[in-house]
Amino acid sequence: MKRVGYFTHLDCMNHHMGHTHPESPMRLQAIDKELRSQGLMVDLIQFKSEPADIAQIKRAHNFEYIQEIQQIGENATIGGLIAIDNDTSIGPGSLRAALLATGAGCQAVDHLIAGNIQRAFCATRPPGHHAEKSLAMGFCLFNNVAVAALHAIEHHGLQRVAIIDFDVHNGNGTIDIFENDERVMVCSSFQHPYYPNRHFDTPGDHLVLTPINAGSIGHEYRQKVERDFFSALDRFSPELLLISAGFDAHAEDPLGGLNLIEDDYRWLTSMIIDIADRHSQSRIVSMLEGGYHLGALGRSVSAHIEMMLND
Numbered sequence: 131m132k133r134v135g136y137f138t139h140l141d142c143m144n145h146h147m148g149h150t151h152p153e154s155p156m157r158l159q160a161i162d163k164e165l166r167s168q169g170l171m172v173d174l175i176q177f178k179s180e181p182a183d184i185a186q187i188k189r190a191h192n193f194e195y196i197q198e199i200q201q202i203g204e205n206a207t208i209g210g211l212i213a214i215d216n217d218t219s220i221g222p223g224s225l226r227a228a229l230l231a232t233g234a235g236c237q238a239v240d241h242l243i244a245g246n247i248q249r250a251f252c253a254t255r256p257p258g259h260h261a262e263k264s265l266a267m268g269f270c271l272f273n274n275v276a277v278a279a280l281h282a283i284e285h286h287g288l289q290r291v292a293i294i295d296f297d298v299h300n301g302n303g304t305i306d307i308f309e310n311d312e313r314v315m316v317c318s319s320f321q322h323p324y325y326p327n328r329h330f331d332t333p334g335d336h337l338v339l340t341p342i343n344a345g346s347i348g349h350e351y352r353q354k355v356e357r358d359f360f361s362a363l364d365r366f367s368p369e370l371l372l373i374s375a376g377f378d379a380h381a382e383d384p385l386g387g388l389n390l391i392e393d394d395y396r397w398l399t400s401m402i403i404d405i406a407d408r409h410s411q412s413r414i415v416s417m418l419e420g421g422y423h424l425g426a427l428g429r430s431v432s433a434h435i436e437m438m439l440n441d
């Protein structure tokens with residue numbers, strides 16, 4: 131069995147964007163409940179995540195933007211929910227949750243590189259992959275996976291890191307941050323056309339973008355991802371694999387229009403493990419992004435973690 135770290139914090143439950151918002155604290159509860167009922171939680175090495183510091187976040191975001199989010203977060207602590215865009219808000223517990231979500235990735239990288247664990251899953255929120263250098267959007271404030279990648283490169287001296295993003299939405303924030311940074315390969319599969327409707331034709335050898343038609347089922351999705359991602363990743367030979375693990379391409383998801391099932395997440399995970407085994411000493415840090423059907427989210431994360439533990 132592999133040593134898999136599980137990074138989370140109860141304060142990630144204190145970020146609320148209104149009681150009907152799909153990106154709710156219940157998502158973390160659903161994951162926790164399913165991992166326990168499947169008997170997987172006892173096999174994971176538990177870590178309480180720590181907040182990222184500003185120097186870490188500054189590697190991916192403009193300083194003025196970070197200050198703005200901090201300011202809004204502090205105002206919300208006193209005054210309540212503040213809207214950032216149509217679907218993203220900051221409430222009293224949001225800033226701390228966002229710092230913990232970003233910190234979890236850096237901490238997971240530290241433990242992985244120290245050899246304490248071989249793989250990691252960060253069960254934190256808010257998600258991050260829509261957050262651009264200086265723009266919060268799509269439920270995201272800080273780009274957790276981008277900060278983790280830059281921590282691995284600039285703090286630990288890695289030269290090539292790959293980010294695989296299988297959320298149903300295009301990882302526009304991650305692409306924005308690494309558009310001109312060839313140290314990071316970004317592979318993003320996403321429903322197209324669909325939110326956020328950008329970056330689907332961004333050129334660059336280190337950006338692998340795989341649009342998927344609405345309604346696609348598992349084998350159609352697998353064919354395209356296999357064609358695009360894996361030869362590019364073999365060529366790039368990353369020293370560390372990070373995953374933007376969104377589970378909203380699941381057939382039961384209320385937001386996404388793709389039809390993946392748990393087996394497709396098992397397949398994806400095992401393909402990513404193969405790449406990690408070949409190039410990056412098996413090192414994988416997976417970070418939660420989307421996934422809004424609570425039952426499907428719990429089962430899909432469980433399938434993903436089961437593969438990481440056993441494969």
Ligand SMILES: [Zn+2]
Pocket residue numbers: 297298299376378419420421
């Ligand atoms: Zn998503």
